[in-house]
Amino acid sequence: MMTVASNEFEDPPTRDQTYYISDGNTILQVENTLFKVHRSMLIKDKSTFDSMFSLDAYTHNTEDPQMNNTSEGESDENPIRLHGDKAEEFSALMWSLYSLPAELALAMTNQANDLQLIHLARIAHKYQFRSTESWALGALTTYHSNTGGSTSVQNLVQITELSILCDCKALLDAAVTKWKRLLGEGRAVAVAIGVAERLNLRSLLGLAYYSMMLKGREVWDSDPQLNARQRIRLLSGHYNLIRLCEELPSSPPRLTHDHSCVRKGKCKNAFAAFWRLILTTKDGGLVGQVLKLQSADLLAKVMLAESIIRAFAEGNIPNLDLSESGEMHEKCLQIALQAAHDKVKEVQDNLVDLFSDVV
Template identity: 30%
Template sequence: MEDAPQTKRRRTDTDIDPETKPEAEMPPTRSTEYWFDDGNIILQVESTQFRIFRGILSLHSSVFRDMFTIPLPKDEPTVDGCPVVVLSGDTAEDWVLFLGVMFPKYHAGERATVLLLQALFRLSRKYDFALFRKECVRRLKQEFPSFTEDSDDDLSGWKLLDPENQDMYLPLISLAREVGLPSMLPFGYCSVISLYDGPAMEKVLDPSDLSVHPTDRLACLLGYAKLLKLQSTTILEWLNLDDGSPDLPATDCETPDACCAAVRKIASNPDPGEICVLKDWNADWNNKMCSCCEERAKSVYAGGREDCWAQLPDVFGLPDWDELQSLDFE
């Protein structure tokens, strides 16, 4: 199985002075949160031990289910009568987060954090916790959709994740790349460049920041310029009166001079670097034109978002939406 875990039975070592042991060999400590007195298996991760239940692990994980079919040697050391499985390559922090989902302490509607999703993905893939992995994919794809039925919806903001900061998009993009979900990338890149004056974009612009994958940095930088140009001829085309825009004023407009003046005033105010693909119609533009021209402008804006959305993968040098979805691992 992919990412098969390296496990070994705990060995007792009384010949080494605990004061001189390296961190990995320090005496284990019991988890304060996940040590159940009626548990029948102990997982040791780094120097932390978790006493939980074989049946629950077997129910959710084919890896643990297969592991527990192997009889234990009669002289196998135990702790409080429970066998100990040492899980190599994992972190205690990831397991604390993971067990918090397996033995929930929060309401189902509580938003997840990036750290929690990263832990769930790492451990659910390594140990084949299929249901947990499926839930992670669902959450990620709802945050980073590959399509939308209604382009008038405001696609900015978080739905199922807890927005700790503006820098969340880059770790999620890295996670999408790590777990094989390329259909998340266009929306992720677009979200980053929408924060062109925020921490996420600052990291993209800083070539010395090694936490940003070079492919992601290049995609964001090149895509930013391409998307600005694309939206000027799609989403914001109604603002291009001086370029002979066919959209405004509307054919049934009774105040064309006033409406054109209003459009030129709007065109002089928007931030020239603003990315609009993920944003609904700006309410500040309401009541600036006659109702006919406003409806026409809204229609162009909505249609332009659909056009940009369809071309978003190409903007970032990726295959089209259908191919990206077919490449998703899940």
């Protein structure tokens, strides 16, 4: 027999308004809601229900015929009880099985109900509706990869968890992109820290800690969502970033010469001087913008350095005084630009390592 347990609810269960179908032949109870659907729909896609019903049929056929047994699922009084599921999840599964093509097509647009798709993907994964799970994950990925697809922070948490549960990299990438957008706006930072720690998302975790650090210690200490260990990590990260920012002007990215360059060490020295000029000048204008950044804002500094080198390489800063640094071979300048780009990526990839538990 299938799951049998005493009624967990004080109030009698109520029939679902949409999926208590008059000619259905199987009654299931999820939480305090009754669903009456067609068994043939439940066994689609070789789902777990297929094997469950096969086992139930075998058990029923081998029971003593003298015993008066009423099979589960044949009446409201003896439904098949699905424990651990939510009624809205099962309703989403029924929606996917009974909907018309036009209704399903809507889920691939900006008008999709992302919470319904979350419920669907989760329960489809649990009961091994493989094609349904794949379709729901695809719809969610399409929705959340589109900049027009909006979602609440609570739903974004569920999307991130779901992508890990179902091992869906495309959906995870879309979710992380939305988290980064929120962090850039200074929103839901503590939530992002909690999610990234729980799911071990290193790149997101580093950016989340970094975003919180830039808010300042007064914010860290007053945010109720942060615990003592997380505040220690923020202090550690602040200290490490201050130190790296102090070292940054004298630590240019490694430059390799173009094979056609005959200047040997001159380009390397010129790039080192240019890098130092970008990060230490007290002049105003484009280069001086770096002084407006926070002293620990390492990522912004290397990103600004890259943008200045790019602008210079493209001839958009024609009057920049490089008398201290000297000229660079044109092709070596392009290599320097790539080196600066690699430096930005290196900082982004290693941010999380700067926020250790020890100050």
